[in-house]
Amino acid sequence: MFGRIGRFSVNRPWLTIVAWIVAAVALAGLAPELKSSxxxxxxxxxxxxxxxxxxxxxxxxxxxESAAAIVVYQRTDGEKLTDADRAAVAKTTEGLEAKKYETFKSVVTSPEAVSKDGKMALASVFSTKKDLGDDATLESVKKLRTDGKALLQGSSLKMGVTGPAATNVDARESGGDTDGMIMMATVLLIIVLLGAIFRSPLIALLPVLMIILMFIMAQSLIATASSLFGLEADSGVSAILIVVLFGVGTDYILFLLFRYREHLRTGQEPKQALIDAVSRVGETIASAAGAVIVAFLALVLSTMGSMRAMGPSLAISVGVTLVAALTLVPAVFSLLGTKAFWPSKAWKRTPKNRLANGVGNMVSRRPALVAALSGGVLVVLAVGALGFKSEFDSESSLPKNLESVQTMADMQKSFSAGESDxxxxxxxxxxxxxxxxxxxxxxxxxxxxxxxxxxxxxxxxxxxxxxxxxxxxxxxxxxxxxxxxxxxxxxxxxxxxxxxxxxxxxxxGSTAVLADIQTAVNHDYKLVFPVAGLAIMIILGLLLRSVVAPVYLMIAVGLGFTATLGSTVWLFQDLKGERGLLFMLPIIVYLFVVAIGTDYNILMVARLREEVGRGKSPAEAARLAVSHSAPTIGSAAVILAGTFGVLVLADNSMLQQMGFAVAFGILLTAFIMALLLVPTVTALLGDKAWWPSRGGGSAGTDTGRPVAQEPEHTVESAGV
Incomplete structure (x- = not known):
């Protein structure tokens, strides 16, 4: 099947490319607006x-009306408010009320809104809008802050604004344009790394352009599906969608290009080499995409609507990426042929690639030792997960110098901590x-x-x-x-x-909402994760024609998941002293480390099965699989991990946690699990790993015709 798809795309490139462009433009024009909450x-x-x-x-x-914000008045010297100060509070509040802000119905205070110690007075800002995070409300908060400080000039008072809407303003400004930061960092990383790997400006730029086309298509399909099925998309899905498309898209493009270049080095003509590349890695890409899709679709079992909406959205994006990897990408490179690698000539030569060969030899010669060491590292890191504590207080993750945070801390000196909400x-x-x-x-x-x-x-x-x-x-x-x-x-x-x-x-109230979200999340952990794990195991079983291999692969995936959480706990809770970690962190690790990171395990075991099917011994199969796959896995993992690693630079500690957890988890999955643990365990099990199949199955065919086998010495390179 994949050979037929490859032949169609490679032999009819213009038809394939035009079809993609027309479909993307039509969907973008016809799709409804994607609403969010x-x-x-x-x-x-x-x-x-x-x-x-x-x-x-x-x-x-x-x-x-809902309380959007609280204005806190206090003297600049910290002493008790005088009668003149209280009069100034009333006058300033009346002045703010007279401004008639777009989203605020009223700004009010009263003589009773003074603390028991007499040092602070409050004014409540009421809004008729339910969503206190929309742009108009945030702009109103900014104007109120500016106007209030102007009205207090010449008095002995100072004011600060806190509360839900004010916190939203500061959170957005402290985080900057997260979507834009992720997009720019991702694009830059992809261009730089692909350029370094292939030494070709075309290969550095073309994947970015193709993924942007996929992004347009995916967003339009998600909006259409949301409109037809009544889904409500979470406002945070756009940043996640960017990373999923660029991360998964780059993975699949690299899987194809590395195998394409490998076939070229055996002397095949470009078109045939591309068709054979699709034939060989098509099943691997489809299986990897299938595992990610079912993992995302498992989120529809969540009790939280945000997760139920996110699951299908991300599944659609991966589905688009899968179709593009098997059709659009081969069509584009079919037009270019070997010119895609210009100006480098390195694609013609088989490189020495000492590092990948060295790792392959180590895995082959000392499988028990490597398995024990790599597994031991994951187990030690996983111990930290026992100390995981959920943190729902997003305000505590913000920098302490923000006005809403400082004002809240001041207010709690004279009022109950819950006064703001x-x-x-x-x-x-x-x-x-x-x-x-x-x-x-x-x-x-x-x-x-x-x-x-x-x-x-x-x-x-x-x-x-x-x-x-x-x-x-x-x-x-x-x-x-x-x-x-x-x-x-x-x-x-x-x-x-x-x-x-x-x-x-x-x-x-908001505290009760968070309490119910905590209950819902705990329920989801017990249901969604096992269902997703079982679905991924079934896909692995179908790909590998094995019952045994999917079992130890999922054990390894579970170990990688807990090792990622444990590492994050040790860094942020134990070393940095955070009270807890983002309550959604396990879900985020599940989405990106377990779901997407499984791609690398699938690529590795598919190559292992291929080598065993050629008659290689388990140890030799492990050596060749690691040598061939290390550059692909390493390059893809560095790009995806680097994308999330940018978030570590943010001032918001929850963004830092998310960035570190995903980046470190992807690197663990790629370099410890996929390149060391999985091949060594497979080598140790030998033919038992492929039971009930015999020797891992066939070496890979295209509608019955054997695909040309590469010489044993052919090794992929991430450098030349």
Missing amino acids: TDQADFLPSHYESVQVGKLQESAFPQQ PSLVYIQSKDGGKLDKAALDTFQQAISKAEGVGDVSPAKLNPNGDVAQYNMVLKYRPASEKAIDLVSGPLRDTVHESAPEGTKALVG
Whole structure:
């Protein structure tokens, strides 16, 4: 099948290329706009309590504004506010209210909004917009900060703005244009590394242009699928999509080009060499893509809508990349022939490639020792994963010099830590009757005494009188581990048990949303990972015609996953002293290290099977497979790891964690697992690795015609 695909693309290059361009332009023009949401509550199922609270709030208090930000006033000398200072607070707040910001309904303060120690006063900024991360809201925060400082000139006061919208502003500015940074870094890395590997400007630039075409196609297909099936894409999927397309796309292009160059060195004509390259690596690329696609599609089993939307989106992008690798890429290089390698002549010569040969010889001669050492390294690193702690407080990852972070720290000296974002408690009549005022007051007193609660506002009734709302200020930061644990357990239990007779009590707000997300993520870890692992094992079994090899390959993948997490825990929690790691980090490692990193294992075992099928001994097969595959795997891994490694330079510690985990995990997968552990274990098992097949199967055929076998001395090179 892959031989037929290769022949069609190579012999009809213009038809293939024009078809791709027309399809991309048509889809881009016809596809609907890709909508997104930054509100995590939108991505939780309806049975979670925080989601039920959101729906109740919309129906019972439809005109209620959400607190977008908090203005904190204090004296420049840190002393108590005087009467003149309080008057200046009121005047400044009135001035801000008069500005009529686009997304803010009101800016208000009151004499009661002064701390008990008399050193700080607050003004609340209310917005009718639910999404506090949209551009218009962020621009309003910036203007309010500028206007407030101007209004306070000449007074003894200073102000700072914190709260959800202000934090979003600072997070975006401190992170810069992450998508743009990733795109530029990725493109630069691909151009530089491909140029260094092949010493050809055409090969350095053409993959980038082809991947950009794939990106346009993938985005259009994702938008169309989202519109047809009602998916809501997470706003963060674009950065991930960039890395997936460039990472996977470069992998598959390298798989093809290295084999193409290998065939050219045996004296084949360019077109036939390209057809045979597609025939040989087509199954490997398809299997690698299939493993990544099923791993991504396993996310549809997630309880979180963001994951369910991300899974199909990434699967579509990999599917586009697979089709392009088997059609578009061969068509482009068919037109160029050997001119693609200009001005280098190195493609004509078989290089010495001492490093790859040395590794291959070591794997062949000392498989038990290499397996023990490489496996031992992974096991030692994996121990660190036992100390993994989830961190939901995105604010704690921001640089401490940001205004929202500094202002929050100042505010917590005089107010409860949860003042910036109170939790919400609702009482709803079960029969629709009016609520009893005395019972509501008794309930307020009961929950006010709960552990970790700083203050509870009086009940606010809706017009029908059947729903009451309380604002509950916690003593802990809203996104801190203590607050989440409190809300998810003891506090909700107290609220539910204290509800007046004939009513139902619910706890909501951002802390409750995070508590429910924590529950959902823990559920997903137990379901999604095993299902994805089983699906990948089935694909490996079909590729290798083996039952044994997929088992130890998945054990190795699991070991690489935990080793990556463990390394990140040791670096950030133990050495840098972080309270915890990004709660989504295991999912991110799963997406990029397990799913995409499996490409390298598949390439290696496919080559092992090919060499064994030619009659080579297990040890010799391991030597040849490592020697042939090391440059391809190493080049692809360095490009993908380098792309994520750029994130380590960000000021945001959560971006640093993500960048390090994925970059280091990819390097572990490529250089420790794929090049050392997998071939040595396969060599040690011998023919047993391929059971029930005999000797790994055939050497690779194209619709029954044997593909030309390369001389044993032919070795790929990443340098010349």
